[in-house]
Amino acid sequence: MRYFSVLIALLLGHLVNGQEDKKEEVYLKDGSVLVGHILEDTDYAIKILLGSGDTLDIGYKYVESIGVKERRKSSFIELAPRFHKEQGILFQLSLNSIYSDVETGSEVALNVAKRFGPRINVGGGVAYTTWANYVNWIYVRSNYIPVYAYGRYYFNDKLVRLFTSAKLGYGLALNNNNFFFQGTHDLNGGMFSQASLGIHIANRRKVRVLIALTGNYQRATGRLEGIDWNTNLPFVSDYRAHYIRPGLSIGVEF
Numbered sequence: 001m002r003y004f005s006v007l008i009a010l011l012l013g014h015l016v017n018g019q020e021d022k023k024e025e026v027y028l029k030d031g032s033v034l035v036g037h038i039l040e041d042t043d044y045a046i047k048i049l050l051g052s053g054d055t056l057d058i059g060y061k062y063v064e065s066i067g068v069k070e071r072r073k074s075s076f077i078e079l080a081p082r083f084h085k086e087q088g089i090l091f092q093l094s095l096n097s098i099y100s101d102v103e104t105g106s107e108v109a110l111n112v113a114k115r116f117g118p119r120i121n122v123g124g125g126v127a128y129t130t131w132a133n134y135v136n137w138i139y140v141r142s143n144y145i146p147v148y149a150y151g152r153y154y155f156n157d158k159l160v161r162l163f164t165s166a167k168l169g170y171g172l173a174l175n176n177n178n179f180f181f182q183g184t185h186d187l188n189g190g191m192f193s194q195a196s197l198g199i200h201i202a203n204r205r206k207v208r209v210l211i212a213l214t215g216n217y218q219r220a221t222g223r224l225e226g227i228d229w230n231t232n233l234p235f236v237s238d239y240r241a242h243y244i245r246p247g248l249s250i251g252v253e254f
Contacts, residue, residue: 023051059118092210113152121150135237152165188222206254214246215244220243
């Protein structure tokens with residue numbers, strides 16, 4: 001009887017271990033294979049628990065097939081697929097180089113937006129921009145802090161996605177005393193906008209790269225006051241400018 005009890009215990013242990021070794025295999029269209037236990041299965045996505053303890057949400061449009069196979073733990077490697085997030089909040093940090101025949105300007109921007117499905121992102125952001133221009137033959141560099149609404153639209157659902165985006169807001173002016181004669185620069189804020197066309201590259205990790213061509217606009221008005229070096233007389237100049245310039249932006253999204 002004692003030997004019979006031991007035999008039953010061994011048999012039950014073998015069955016339990018066998019169940020633990022049975023895992024679902026999710027074959028993806030990019031050739032990757034995920035091995036683990038499926039926790040949730042909806043009409044559009046699955047949630048799988050990997051052997052590392054991490055969970056991953058995968059849209060069905062990335063899945064080729066799903067199967068169950070009994071394997072030893074040492075006989076496979078779990079490789080996460082490259083994918084795009086389609087839900088939740090995104091954070092994007094980007095650097096935009098703004099071309100000018102006077103001096104190349106720049107923009108450092110932080111965007112926060114909500115993903116409304118696979119195609120549309122809507123939110124807002126804040127940036128720091130620099131612009132350079134000649135006002136009555138005086139070299140002037142102007143700095144702004146634009147605050148704006150932000151939107152992005154994707155044209156496809158591939159691993160490298162083509163998108164267009166737009167910003168519209170107001171540039172808060174930062175006064176500068178950086179032209180070549182002694183004086184002051186009273187700078188006013190103005191309308192800010194930007195349109196871009198670029199690509200969004202999928203990744204196996206949380207960080208993704210965006211590269212885009214940009215069209216940038218900033219309305220500027222201000223007053224320069226100083227001493228004319230030639231006549232040694234007070235100098236006052238009111239100006240109005242429209243900065244319309246192309247750029248190249250590289251960003252990362254979390």
